[in-house]
Amino acid sequence: MIEIRQLSKWYGETRVLAECSTSVAKGEVVVVCGPSGSGKSTLIKCVNGLEAFQEGEVIVDGVSVGAPA
Numbered sequence: 001m002i003e004i005r006q007l008s009k010w011y012g013e014t015r016v017l018a019e020c021s022t023s024v025a026k027g028e029v030v031v032v033c034g035p036s037g038s039g040k041s042t043l044i045k046c047v048n049g050l051e052a053f054q055e056g057e058v059i060v061d062g063v064s065v066g067a068p069a
Helices: 040-047
Strands: 002-011 014-024 055-060 063-066
Touching (some): 002 040, 040 055
Antiparallel strands (some): 002 014
């Protein structure tokens, strides 16, 4: 249902996501957790198409939600 492949994101020279990859099947429930500043919100925004990313691919239900900027 959701596939994230080698997703990377920078803000200026600060890399906030480094080659993140995972997949979530339909009906599966996952939790994104980690310390403050670890990129949780940025990852979710990239999956929702609210934030551009520089490298990688996000596919939701077979449809790409964004292309690397």
